[in-house]
Amino acid sequence: MIEVKSLSKDFNGKKAVDAISFTVEKGEILGFLGPNGAGKSTTMRMITGYLPPSSGTAVIDGCDILHHPIEARARLGYLSETAPVYPEMTVREFLLFCSEVRGFSGKNRGRAADTAMDRCFLTSVANQPAHTLSKGYRQRVSFAQSILHDPAYLILDEPTDGLDPNQKHEVRQMIQAMGEAKAILISTHILDEVEALCPRALIIAEGRIVADDSPENLRRQDPDYGACTLTLSSPPTAALLEKLRALGEVKQETLPTDTAFARLHIRPRQYQPDFSSQIEGICRQSGACLTEIFISQGRLDTIFRMLTTQQNAA
Numbered sequence: 001m002i003e004v005k006s007l008s009k010d011f012n013g014k015k016a017v018d019a020i021s022f023t024v025e026k027g028e029i030l031g032f033l034g035p036n037g038a039g040k041s042t043t044m045r046m047i048t049g050y051l052p053p054s055s056g057t058a059v060i061d062g063c064d065i066l067h068h069p070i071e072a073r074a075r076l077g078y079l080s081e082t083a084p085v086y087p088e089m090t091v092r093e094f095l096l097f098c099s100e101v102r103g104f105s106g107k108n109r110g111r112a113a114d115t116a117m118d119r120c121f122l123t124s125v126a127n128q129p130a131h132t133l134s135k136g137y138r139q140r141v142s143f144a145q146s147i148l149h150d151p152a153y154l155i156l157d158e159p160t161d162g163l164d165p166n167q168k169h170e171v172r173q174m175i176q177a178m179g180e181a182k183a184i185l186i187s188t189h190i191l192d193e194v195e196a197l198c199p200r201a202l203i204i205a206e207g208r209i210v211a212d213d214s215p216e217n218l219r220r221q222d223p224d225y226g227a228c229t230l231t232l233s234s235p236p237t238a239a240l241l242e243k244l245r246a247l248g249e250v251k252q253e254t255l256p257t258d259t260a261f262a263r264l265h266i267r268p269r270q271y272q273p274d275f276s277s278q279i280e281g282i283c284r285q286s287g288a289c290l291t292e293i294f295i296s297q298g299r300l301d302t303i304f305r306m307l308t309t310q311q312n313a314a
């Protein structure tokens with residue numbers, strides 16, 4: 001388990017991270033979200049021992065990063081935001097070098113480098129100098145470096161940043177496969193990625209945790225969760241509008257004048273699981289022809305904005 005215990009960091013008297021605590025269990029992929037400057041990278045650098053905290057600590061598989069840094073780091077793989085790679089080395093040379101630093105020797109050194117290249121789809125560029133690689137491939141080399149020693153704990157700072165959609169897909173699949181056995185903390189700005197990869201998400205703003213829940217539960221906090229958007233084949237009558245207004249807040253969308261359709265958005269005063277059935281019943285009774293109904297599942301980006309801008313305003 002990764003245990004983050006009341007970690008704080010001050011830079012020149014300003015709190016970048018403010019008493020953050022959370023845990024990540026093996027078999028869990030925890031999404032770490034927050035706006036620019038929220039403190040994600042600073043937290044990750046403290047967990048991995050690259051930055052001393054002002055207070056608090058992190059414990060990796062029982063090893064305190066401050067008191068047992070070598071043992072704690074041996075259990076960790078870290079992909080930093082900057083993904084540093086020595087430019088003049090080939091991919092294989094770089095990974096052999098990193099294997100040696102990780103304590104591999106003899107055949108094990110080559111085996112570790114080759115396995116990591118294989119898992120990160122790098123074999124075809126093994127002999128290419130790093131400075132000739134595209135950004136996506138450099139990111140993969142850095143990823144390979146972080147998993148050389150097959151660590152049980154992975155800290156990934158924006159692992160798909162700058163990758164093309166195909167590469168993003170591949171890296172996500174790699175993370176998903178590794179997440180079955182490892183504890184993974186992953187920071188990202190891509191909310192779709194969180195929905196696809198992370199059963200749990202932590203949102204931070206101005207160095208503090210403002211949410212810790214599943215993406216689904218977070219979406220439920222969207223005021224639009226369960227709201228319905230209806231398309232009618234003709235404009236609604238005043239009687240229909242009155243009945244719908246009794247159910248919730250009704251907004252009529254302005255559509256191009258050459259269409260006979262009408263579109264209404266109805267938000268319940270509070271979530272009701274049978275809201276769409278109630279609306280369908282009212283339309284049927286009123287003789288309105290309902291051609292389409294869309295039920296909102298809420299949006300993570302709405303919640304992200306609500307939680308992180310509230311904090312800024314405070």
Ligand SMILES: Nc1ncnc2c1ncn2[C@@H]1O[C@H](COP(=O)(O)OP(=O)(O)OP(=O)(O)O)[C@@H](O)[C@H]1O
Nearest residue numbers: 011012016034035036037038039040041042043081
């Ligand atoms: N070495 C440093 N010296 C001074 N201030 C720093 C240093 N590193 C980070 N900060 C400040 O700490 C705050 C948090 O930065 P951090 O990089 O952790 O944010 P982040 O959430 O990772 O942002 P982003 O999403 O843009 O990567 C910011 O205000 C940043 O300017």
